[in-house]
C-alpha cells in the first residue's frame with residue numbers, strides 16, 4: 086500500500102496540471118498524516134478505530150453531553166494544533182504561487198495549508214483558530230477556549246454574556262458554512278480537481294467530484310471515484326506532491 090509513486094503516473098499527472106486552465110485541489114485528513122496527525126479512516130491508525138467522532142464531535146454532544154464534547158472531543162481537536170506542514174502542503178502552496186493551482190478546498194481543520202503559505206484556501210469544515218459564543222456570537226480565540234476548559238470550565242462560558250462557547254469547526258449536525266458554497270463554485274469552475282488524501286466518504290464534500298469535469302486522485306486506498314478519474318495514484322500524498330513539483334519544474 087505504501088509503495089512510492091510510479092514515475093509514469095507522475096508524468097501523466099504533471100501533464101494534466103500543466104494543461105489545466107483552472108486546477109482546484111480538494112484535500113482531506115490524508116494530506117496531514119505525514120505531519121503526524123492521524124486521519125479518521127486509515128486502517129489501524131485512523132481515529133475511527135478508537136472512538137466514533139460522529140458521537141463526540143456532534144452538535145448533539147455539545148448541547149446534551151458537554152462533558153463528553155469538552156473532554157474526548159476537545160482532546161482530539163487539540164491534538165491537531167501545532168503540527169508542521171509536509172511536502173503535500175508545501176507542494177500545493179508552490180503550485181499556487183506558480184499559478185498552476187488556483188485554490189484549495191480542504192476538509193482539514195489543522196490550518197496546515199495556511200501555514201505552508203497557500204492563500205486561497207476554503208476550509209469547508211472550519212478551523213482551530215477561533216471559537217464563538219452560541220448565545221451572543223462573540224468571537225474568542227481557540228487558545229482562550231482551551232484555557233477555560235483546562236481550568237475545568239465545562240462547558241466554557243462567554244465572558245460577555247455567560248453563554249456556551251464552541252470552536253469554529255463544523256460538527257456533525259451543523260449546517261455547512263459559507264466557505265462550502267464558495268468551494269462548490271470553485272469546483273464547478275475548475276477543469277481539473279486534484280483530490281489528495283480523502284476517503285471521499287464524508288458528505289457533502291464527497292459529492293464535489295461529481296461536479297468536476299476532470300478528476301485526479303491521490304490516496305493510499307481506493308475511493309468510490311477511482312473509476313471516474315483521469316489518473317489515480319495510490320501512494321503517499323507528500324511523496325506524490327514532491328515528485329509532481331519536480332516533474333513540473335523540469
Ligand code: NAD
Pocket residue numbers: 112113114115116117118119122123124125126127131165192193194195196210281282283284285286287303304305306320321322323
Ligand atoms: P478520512 O480519514 O476519511 O480519509 C483519509 C484518507 O486518506 C484515507 O482514505 C487514507 O487511505 C488516505 N491517506 C492517509 N494517509 C495518506 C497519505 N499519506 N497520502 C495519501 N493518502 C493518505 O479523511 P477525510 O476524507 O478528510 O474525512 C474525514 C474528516 O475528518 C474530515 O471531515 C476532516 O475534517 C476530519 N479530520 C481532519 C483532520 C485534520 O484536520 N488533520 C484529522 C482527522 C480528521
